[in-house]
Amino acid sequence: MKLRGISYIIIALGVMLTACEVDNYEPPKSILEGHVVYQDQPVGVRSNGVQLELWQPGFELFQKIPVYVAYDGSFSAALFDGDYKLVRLRGNGPWVDNTDTIDVQVRGNTVIDVPVEPYYTVSNETFQASGNTVAASFTIDQVNASRELERVTLYIGTTAIVDVNNSIVNVSLNKDAIADLNAPINLSLELPPNLSGRDYVFARIGVKTSGVEEMLYSPVQKIEL
Amino acid sequence: MRNIAKYIIFSVSLLSLSACEKEEWLERDAPNIVLEEQVWNDPKMITSLLANYYNRLPAHTSLTTGWQSFADYDEAIWSGNGEGGNNIVSYNFDRWRLWDYSLIRDINLALESIEKYGTNLSAEQKTQFSAELRFLRAYQYFELVKRMGGVPLVTTQLIYDFSGDPSPLQQPRATEAEVYDFIASELDAIKDNLGNAGSNTRANKYTALALESRAMLYAGSIAKYNNLMDAPITTPGGEVGIPASRAEGYYMKSLEASEEIINSGAYALYESNPDLGENFYEAVSKKANNPEVILAQDFLTAKDKRHWFSYDNFPRSIREDNLGSSAITPTLNLVEDFEYLDGSSGELKTRTADGSDFIYYDNLDDIFADKDARLYGTLIYPGATFKGLDVQIQAGVKVWNPATNSYETVESNDLGSMYSDGKLLTGAGGPQRSQTEVTNTGFYLRKFLDPAPMASTRGIRSDMWWVRFRLGEIYLNAAEAAFELGQMDKAVNYVNQVRERAGFGPNSLTSLTMDRIRNERRVELAFEDHRVWDLKRWRIAHEVWNGSTSNPDAMMYALYPYRVVRPGDPRNDKYVFVKLVAPRFRAPRNFQMGNYYSSIDQVVLNNNPKIVRNPFH
Structure with a gap:
């Protein structure tokens, strides 16, 4: 009797502790990377200070993805494949404001350089x-x-x-x-x-x-x- | 037998179909539904609705809302559990975000309903309630504009017509100047209708003037100082930024409002206690017979309207609960901004002039002698008492080592422990470098701590009030506005009145500088939700808190007192002090240009394409 009770508990635990293998979505795998450049040379900035914005229209959730520029002018973001719009945030970096949007197509790992005009x-x-x-x-x-x-x-x-x-x-x-x-x-x-x-x-x-x-x-x- | 059963069934069914004659049984008022007509014809119900609105007025830091943020700037650091505000690498752009139109809508709805349904109210009552509601709306718009810049000015209910086109509901942002103008015109229009004379928890004429005094001062300084920046923060549509030409007008309005309060005689600086330090504490933190406070958010233990502020911030050594305490601990930066009574800089003297040796003090509090009395009233320093109890602040001992000709520092992890000479090693109230819930800076907060018995326990809690406006601020508003308008005599006179109450003696200043006014606001209004807003409107926040470890204003400092152990020497058992960066402080304060105006939530931008973004984000 006692043994049977324990076996029930084991079966119950077995059911409760197992879960489906498939869990949510795949994490984003495609890496978008590049540099902020002037005349093909990376522009050095303060680390963790300067920000580029990525937007992906067409979905209900419309929030920017902030992409911080590293000290050597490089940046990277892990994304899903898709079409994005890259915006140089006004008043943010040590360069002339340029609000022209750059269209970015991410299909697997993508490299893109963002041209800016420093002062x-x-x-x-x-x-x-x-x-x-x-x-x-x-x-x-x-x-x-x-x-x-x-x-x-x-x-x-x-x-x-x-x-x-x-x-x-x-x-x-x-x-x-x-x-x-x-x-x-x-x-x-x-x-x-x-x-x-x-x-x-x-x-x-x-x-x-x-x-x-x-x-x-x-x-x-x-x-x- | 069967017949009897038939009769019974018949009579029972007949009974169940009959009904009582008393019709009121069916026509009672529902106990859980209040109708519009009932609310708007009953002054008591309207008053309780107003209480709800007063309670919803936002504050960035108050005793209940966001009190932890007192430790996020340069008044204090966090000594409680967790990291608190000690490691804010940079302030988030949404840090001061506020887009609460639900309160605005409720007020607009109330204003319309009181006209529509309030048939039994006298015209006088209607005017008074409407005036009070409009005061609350102006207050909310001031909170919105100081955080977000210009916001849509909604003054009526917005009703959707289900036509599929929401564009009539989408209002663009008003300019920053328009919002300030709206606040001024609303307050001017209602101030004489407010009633509530003598109340310091409901708005009266002088409360409206106090709000006008503050709002117009903010508008004036934004108009002036924004345009003095290398690159003024503006948007093309004026949603952010006020033209410099408006500055004078705003300053004049502010000065007028301040002077009307000062000259009315309705309020007076609190001067009931001959002990000037205690007097300043009571000026803010004593509820009975306080002639200085103009508007406060009140609490009452008996009605279960109470808060945890004292529990969280009581000094460790005299806490009444076995948990909590000491979360917000003032910094040395603030302490040193309190001047000496002779008007000299408040920097504490810990080393001899040539820096070769400590200065030895007989008592712990001797180093604070002859300081501005507001220092005592604002915080608890080593050697000071609270409720007559010794808080016992001592970091450790400095033991003289004749062999090396220098001191060795001994500190303990056990609060209240004794050194081998049988005297105190580390005080029961710290400071301690790494422990939580004991001061990390060597100071404790005094302002707004509740001296009532057991107020710092979880069971009783505190009903200390939160002061929104008091006369001390109005004097400083008047002084600043007068200074900006070039009326130097007036400005000096107003600052001197506030300083006289702090122990400086009459007419302690003969001339003024902007830096002096700024410092005066810092020490008079510490922990009253002013500092960050003042630095913002003067447009110096990004310089004072520039995120650099080499900037002494961005780094938060502590003061550790030690007892000298040097037997046989006259310096034995005297006290020395060490200044250091507070050990639990991590990241220098870093205020960026994008912090001057908070970011607008993307959801708001998505819903209303007419809203333009704030600069830098």
Whole structure:
């Protein structure tokens, strides 16, 4: 009798604990990836700050899919196959607003580059460490004259993610202090004691355009000390 | 025999078919349905409906709604269970979103019904109730516009005609200026009809003026400071952003409203307690005989209208329950913004001038001597008491090591534990670096904590009120508006009255700067749901909270007191203080441009194609 009771319980448990194999939907598998580019070069931004929007019309749920741009200008999203519309959110990145929609067809893994027009770019950047001093030299190129330059900043950090929010030390040069925008600009700073003992640091130049929240950054560079 | 059965069946069926003569049995009023005619002809029912609407007025942070968000800015951090607001990497764009048109609809419906059904009401009653409803609607529109920018101005019921075309119901957003103008014109129109004189829980004339004073100040500063930004936040249709030319007009309206309240004599700054610190606490947190409070959301334990705020935020060492406590703990940032009474910067002096050694204090609270009395009234600092009880705030001891010629720090995980010299090691009230439900900053909240016996227990709970408007704010509104209008004497005079109550003595200031007014608002109105809105309208939130770990305004600091163990030395048993980033604080405050106006829900945009999005999202 007792044994029979236990066997009932086992059968009941067996029924309750098993489930159908098929569970909901397949997760999205197609990867949409690419870079935000200017003249085929990726545009460096603050990580987790700049956002592109994906919209997929034709379904009852019409909500944007935010796609964040990584520090090196790359982005990626896992999606279902389908037709999407990619929008460059106004006032969001360090570039001129462009509300033209980009149609994206996702069929399996898809690569797409998003062209933007920055206000300023950084080029010919070189970094040099001598003793406790890190010196940077670079040129600023004006791409769009509609907004003024506010400042340029050299950021130093201990990880590859270096930006206005993530830096150990930084030094800035305001627009007023820049005599000639076309000439190379030099910035240098002293490493604080907690950095000078390290083997390497990461450095990056940021350009702040007046009235634009996000800054444009040069590629991150590792500097051996 | 069969016949008898027949008779019985016949008579029973006859009985069951007969009915009572009393007709009222069938014509009673249903006990669970109230008809429109009944509601709108009964002042008591209308009043209870109004109570419902008052209760639904939104607040970003109050004692009941979103109180946890007190710990999300630069007034406090979270020391309760979980992470609270200590790791907000950046504020979400929908953080302050509000699109509550259900309250607007209920008020519009009430305004129409009172005219339609209210036949037994006197004309006077009708006007008064309508005025009160319109006050509530103006209040709700102010809450909407300060979060979302311009919103559709709906002032009548919207009724769908089932024609398949909803476009008559789809209203575009009014401009931000139009919404502020609407609020002003509504308040001007109703202020003399409100009645309720002397009430501080229902709107009267001065409540309407107080709302006007605040709303017009917001409008004026948005008009001024938005246009001073490098790139003003605007939309082409004006849904967001007010032209700079409107600033002066708004400031003047605000000043007029403030002065009408101040000059009326209907309210006075609370000055009943000769102990200035306790006096300031009572000015906000004492319900009886309070001449300062203009409008409050009241609670009453006896009627089971009560809240958990004291349970959640009571100081750990004197909590009356065995759980809870200490969730919202003020930061050193706020403490240091309270000036010294001689008018100097409020920065606490923990190190000697050359930075070589600690400054040694005989008592824990000596470091706070000669500070603005509002410091005591707003929060509990080391050495201060609440309800006459010692809160015992001490992080640990600093033991002198002669061999290394330096101090070694000893802290304990056991609150209230003793050091080997038989004296206190870590206080019963912390601070403690990693534990929850004990202060992490070295301070506890005082404002809005309920001193009533057992008010911090789960069984009794608290009926402390939530102050929406009080005269202290009106003085500062007047000062700011006067300052912006260049009326310097007036501005200085109004700020000085508030400062005098805080112990600064008469006429403590002879000149003013905008920074001074801003700081005055920060310390006077801390924990009253002002800080984030003030920073927004001055358009400095993105600079003050810029998300950088190197920005001392974006990082939240703590103050840890230690007892010195140095036997045989005169410094033995004195107290030293260490400033540090609050150990449980994780991410610097990060306010982005897209936070100035909250995002509109995609569902709203999908349903109404006339609604334009706010900038940056």
